Amino acid sequence: MRTLHTAELLVAGAGSAPLRDGAVLVEGDRILALGPFAELTERYPHARARRWPGVLTPGLLVRGADTLLERTYYPDDQYETSGGGTEPISGPEALEALGMTEARWGNSARRGTQKLLARGVVAVAGRFTVPAVRTAVVRSGLTVLPPAPYEGLPALDPLAGRERAEEAFHGVLEPGAAARFAVFAVADLDVLPTEGATTCVATVIGGRLLHRRR
Numbered sequence: 001m002r003t004l005h006t007a008e009l010l011v012a013g014a015g016s017a018p019l020r021d022g023a024v025l026v027e028g029d030r031i032l033a034l035g036p037f038a039e040l041t042e043r044y045p046h047a048r049a050r051r052w053p054g055v056l057t058p059g060l061l062v063r064g065a066d067t068l069l070e071r072t073y074y075p076d077d078q079y080e081t082s083g084g085g086t087e088p089i090s091g092p093e094a095l096e097a098l099g100m101t102e103a104r105w106g107n108s109a110r111r112g113t114q115k116l117l118a119r120g121v122v123a124v125a126g127r128f129t130v131p132a133v134r135t136a137v138v139r140s141g142l143t144v145l146p147p148a149p150y151e152g153l154p155a156l157d158p159l160a161g162r163e164r165a166e167e168a169f170h171g172v173l174e175p176g177a178a179a180r181f182a183v184f185a186v187a188d189l190d191v192l193p194t195e196g197a198t199t200c201v202a203t204v205i206g207g208r209l210l211h212r213r214r
């Protein structure tokens with residue numbers, strides 16, 4: 001089925017001029033076309049339409065994901081928050097006290113990848129050495145890239161410390177490219193680094209809607 005994703009602004013990539021009321025037409029796991037929503041609905045009248053608030057952009061890339069997922073523990077909200085709180089746990093002593101096993105790391109990584117998807121992340125860079133963690137990342141749909149240089153500490157929000165949102169984009173939106181993008185409920189692209197990636201309302205990877213803010 002063909003699906004039209006439209007938002008108030010469409011930014012196809014770094015340096016691209018925002019297109020008001022722009023849309024991305026997805027067929028399978030690929031982008032079929034981009035352009036004004038009105039034009040695409042006329043050309044593809046039978047496509048299903050999804051309307052989103054804010055700005056539609058390429059999905060985001062997180063660097064240092066091995067630190068985020070193999071050296072940071074995400075408590076299970078349902079079972080663990082009453083005793084240990086909801087904040088991620090890191091540091092050798094704290095992790096040793098938890099008695100981490102590979103299975104527990106895998107469960108934590110699944111929760112961590114959900115947090116990344118909820119921030120518009122579509123790709124992660126890092127070297128994963130725990131098999132259960134790598135399995136969780138691959139199954140999440142996130143693209144795994146080799147380690148890449150980064151400054152400061154890795155963060156779940158790839159916009160943290162960025163002056164421009166484009167610095168965190170992964171790829172560009174164009175016909176034939178993988179259908180991999182995110183939508184953020186902000187007025188324009190310039191305010192996105194300030195508002196942060198938690199403004200994400202939708203994340204699409206491989207044409208599938210993997211996160212939708214409820």
